[in-house]
Amino acid sequence: GGIDLSVGSIVGFSAYFVGQTLADNNDMSVMLVVLMAVGIGALMGSVNGLLVAYGGVPAIIVTLGTLAIYRTILVEISDAQTVLTADLPEWLLDLPRLNIISGGGFDLRAMVGLALFVVIFFALLLRYTSFGRRLYAIGSNPEAAKIAGFRSQAIVFTAFVLSGALSGLAGFMFLARFGNITVVAGLGMELDSVAAVVVGGVSINGGTGTVFGALLGAILINVLEQSLIRWLSISEFWRDFLLGFLILLAVASDKLIMNRIRDYWARDAYQVAAETADSTYTITGGNDSDVE
Numbered sequence: 620g621g622i623d624l625s626v627g628s629i630v631g632f633s634a635y636f637v638g639q640t641l642a643d644n645n646d647m648s649v650m651l652v653v654l655m656a657v658g659i660g661a662l663m664g665s666v667n668g669l670l671v672a673y674g675g676v677p678a679i680i681v682t683l684g685t686l687a688i689y690r691t692i693l694v695e696i697s698d699a700q701t702v703l704t705a706d707l708p709e710w711l712l713d714l715p716r717l718n719i720i721s722g723g724g725f726d727l728r729a730m731v732g733l734a735l736f737v738v739i740f741f742a743l744l745l746r747y748t749s750f751g752r753r754l755y756a757i758g759s760n761p762e763a764a765k766i767a768g769f770r771s772q773a774i775v776f777t778a779f780v781l782s783g784a785l786s787g788l789a790g791f792m793f794l795a796r797f798g799n800i801t802v803v804a805g806l807g808m809e810l811d812s813v814a815a816v817v818v819g820g821v822s823i824n825g826g827t828g829t830v831f832g833a834l835l836g837a838i839l840i841n842v843l844e845q846s847l848i849r850w851l852s853i854s855e856f857w858r859d860f861l862l863g864f865l866i867l868l869a870v871a872s873d874k875l876i877m878n879r880i881r882d883y884w885a886r887d888a889y890q891v892a893a894e895t896a897d898s899t900y901t902i903t904g905g906n907d908s909d910v911e
Contacts, residue, residue: 821833
């Protein structure tokens, strides 16, 4: 398994860079802006992928380093300036309120529709394509996947590029939602993302989990965060405490359940082997008796 801790910095960097570019060029098309955000994220993700897949450095070390590096680059290029809503084009400010489906008292926002499309697309990609199945195999047992002939390095590299690209897309959505972007945009989002996927049933060791599970985990984390924000007597620090507690609880539960499953499989395999040995011994003994 591999954890990408740089997602918050990639979101913040892409949101600020795209926002600043839009502020200087209000006539840019929507597609060009989205492609710019995705491209920036993919480029940053490729740095992670190269170091992890081809450099052999553990993912948590690489992404912890790039988390700080990308954030520092953002601070330097921003020169303590803020992207202001007043400088952004109207179509971007109206995007969070844009409905793509409306009727019968039901409205589906464009940004929600985009998020659902991404979830469904990657759920199908992981379930029904060879890339998805091989990605699960590499996460579950990298050595066995290598022996099986999978191009493990290329697949891991692609996974980090996709992670960066999606973080860039999230940066564009972050910009559209909040408008005013500073150098702290996306700060702490890595903890939210880890909590969401772990609570959603994705194994920290890799090999198991679904995109829909991660979506449900994200919804749960968001509901808890909003509840704590509305509860004025609760300190902001308790929010981080709760996220950390949920991560520990989910990882410990996953470890306990998987250990029990492995023990059950081992006992079942031992029982089958013992019964087979007994049957073989009985048959062999009967044949010996006949010969005598």
